[in-house]
Amino acid sequence: MLLAIEGVTVLRVGSLLTLHVFIGMLLVPPVVVKLASTFWRFAKYYTGSREYREKGPPPAVLRVLGPFVAMTTIILFASGIVLLLAPLAWRPDTLLVHQASFVVWFGCMTIHVLAHIRETAQLSTKDWVRRTRARVAGARSRRLVMTTSLAIGVVLAFLTIPTVGPWLSAR
Numbered sequence: 001m002l003l004a005i006e007g008v009t010v011l012r013v014g015s016l017l018t019l020h021v022f023i024g025m026l027l028v029p030p031v032v033v034k035l036a037s038t039f040w041r042f043a044k045y046y047t048g049s050r051e052y053r054e055k056g057p058p059p060a061v062l063r064v065l066g067p068f069v070a071m072t073t074i075i076l077f078a079s080g081i082v083l084l085l086a087p088l089a090w091r092p093d094t095l096l097v098h099q100a101s102f103v104v105w106f107g108c109m110t111i112h113v114l115a116h117i118r119e120t121a122q123l124s125t126k127d128w129v130r131r132t133r134a135r136v137a138g139a140r141s142r143r144l145v146m147t148t149s150l151a152i153g154v155v156l157a158f159l160t161i162p163t164v165g166p167w168l169s170a171r
Contacts, residue, residue, distance in 0.1 A: 002027055003109075010102070018164050024080050026157040029149035031077060035070060042066075062115055069112050072105035084163040 002023055009020035045052040057063060079098035086094060113120075 002030075007106075017167060018161065021080075021084065021160060021164050022157045024077070025160040026150070026153035028077060028081070028156060029152040030146065031073060033145055033149045035073065038066075038070065059115070062112070065108055065111055068104070068108045072101050072108055075101040076105045084160060088166075 006020065006023045006027065009016040009023065013020050041052060045057065058066070076098065079094055079101055083091065083094050083098055
């Protein structure tokens, strides 16, 4: 949901820059958690873990797309952070990287989301709904990690807001 809101801010980034930065920084910890869990599953599968091998690999298209989703996500978020914190002289090149990585990321992510939409709709609430979370292994840990990452993201977002000022005054 937060990624969708962030996407809306892109449409009017000039007037929504503060919100764009706030949501972008709020998303950093949850995105790091998601990337870490993805790399974990990747490593467990390819090192022969029985539990992960039984589930099997994702479809071939998603196996090819996966590294692009991960790399463009890292480049997109890293370039956004660099834009906020790096010297003014770096802005033109970094902004170009940020914008270009968004275009590629959006294409990769669209395919990724559409491929996982059914599974996500079925599984996404099981950790949070009282009647199902007791039957799902690891639900409590996942809820704790996600809630903590969002809390850290909120703190990070508020700490980052002052860095938007120079961007707004430069207009």
